Amino acid sequence: MKTKAILVAGGKGSRLYPFTRYTQKTLLPLYNRPVIDYALGTIRRSGITNITIISNEHIGQIAKHVGQSMDGEQIHYVLEEEPKGVAEALNLARSHNQDCRILIYFSDNITTIELGDIISEFSAASAPPGCVLLAREEESPQAFGVAVLDEDGALIDVVEKPENPPSNLAIGGIYLFDETFWNKLDDAVNEHGTGFSISDINRAYISEKKARIVSVGEETWVDCGTPETLLQASIMAKDGKLNPNPYRER
Secondary structure (H helix, E strand, O other): OOEEEEEEEOOOOHHHOOHHHOOOHHHOEEOOEEHHHHHHHHHHHOOOOEEEEEEOOOHHHHHHHHOOOOOOOEEEEEEOOOOOOHHHHHHHOHHHOOOOEEEEEEOOEEEOOOOHHHHHHHHHOOOOOOEEEEEEEOOOHHHOEEEEEOOOOOEEEEEEOOOOOOOOEEEEEEEEEOOOHHHHHHHHHHHHHHHOOHHHHHHHHHHOOOEEEEEOOOOOEEEOOOHHHHHHHHHHHHOOOOOOOOOOOO
8 A cells, every 4th residue: 555645844833933933944954955855855765756745824935945746756735724733734634645554754853764664564564554653762752752661672652741751762753654544533633632642643553552663763863843953953964964865875
């Protein structure tokens, strides 16, 4: 089954004011390229050719930069008129992403991990393969969903923004979900309402024993949603540690 991508570039970007009053945070520079080029590069190098980009009133700027599509690719632009939370944003992309498997990529997250093999295996599974959660080791993971592991290292829960983290594995920003995702989203929203978080969907997969973690290590992922981490990612980009290119090396 085909895997498509939803690149979530919405919200107000308030942690990056005043710049995000005038442009979308994914268009801010990482050294010599906009943030979105690195996120799109990761998606494109994975082999995904159908991408939905969700953004706010600055979506025209994104569309002007990204353009229509590359050869053999489809890009859909979806306007989020008001930031009403993750569930509302994802539902805006629903019509373009039915009956498929989905990579959900929150645009703040820049990583050096290559997803091609993971997505090829995920797409090729004959039965719904559940979900794959990318995780990274964090010294202070309290701001993220945090993995709870059993004695054998298997994932048994995800705790959202815990004061006392049960592990140092932060989950947040890049997810692979199978074709049961939308039903799980509806169930989670019905149960939790405005308190919904994407961890509620992760728990639904965990309860079915259909969730697994891929840890990307300590220095291969940065959440560039603050001035400090944007600077950190820019230094990584300058040093050649991040790749904005759409094609895999041959």
